[in-house]
Amino acid sequence: MFTGIVETAGEIKDVSDDEGGRRLRIAAEGLDDLHHGQSIAVSGVCLTVETFGDDWFTIFLAEETVEKTYLGAVEAGDAVNIERAMPADGRFDGHVVQGHVDTTAEIRSIDRVGDDWRFGFELPADHAAYVVEKGSICLDGISLTVASIDRETGTFEVAIIPTTYEVTNFEGKSVGDPVHVEVDVIAKYVENMLGDRV
Template identity: 60%
Template structure:
């Protein structure tokens, strides 16, 4: 379980493609605290630490992960958002984020409004029913609030701290983003399915 509060960003320093999947090696400021098998969200996708040293750690991406995310298109030098799993006694600041990418959207617009930014994102049809205005959504692992929603897209307001501390500052119109809808909405749908 994650919170969507990004700890830091890391840089992809190596990529190895195999018949089974893909391996990424990523820099992180917390490598000295990692353990084998630990979960780390990479731009919102929950992955498992397989190897690590003082400066970098390695993750394996299965065919399923590559199918559901845009991590098949990242390159050496790209930055990613990083968040370690929430400890049981940790402070909970964002919303419940599982690190299970539900789909990929695209950046549709970026506008600076004073010191803040408004970002627009496309929303795949199959996710539309789970997104509501003022509800929570994770974008590249960042816990955000839906500011506005229409048939084609949704928008979020980005404060300076989020813009500076995450990879949103590097996004351009047309760039892909990972989307994870609020898991509570999915559970409510599942529980009420028989009553509709």
């Protein structure tokens, strides 16, 4: 389990494709306790560390991950957000993030507002019911709050503070770029339990 508090932005150093999927070598500093088999979130996608060194690690993307996320299209030089799994005795600063990407959304707008930024996104039609104003949402592995939502235009916005902008890959994002979306899992559990009663 993750919290959506990104530790650092890593850089894709090498990409290799084969029939079974895709392998990425990622450079990231400050990850001092990596080990083989460890869960790690790469731009919000829960993956497994294969090999590692002082400032790098490799992960493998199965075919389903390649098809469902935009990691199937990343290239050397691209930035990705990195978060290690939350320790049982750690502080819970974000919200419950599983690293199970629901869908992708496209950035529709980026506006500077004082020291902050306002990012607008398309509202994924199949997951619109789980996106609510002031609710939690995970975008590219970042725990964020939905600042506003417009169901007529099919868009929603989040506010990005300077720290988030500088620590994550959002600094390099442009209008039209995709982001991974993980909606609040609690809302999905509630819907499942209520079933036909809602």
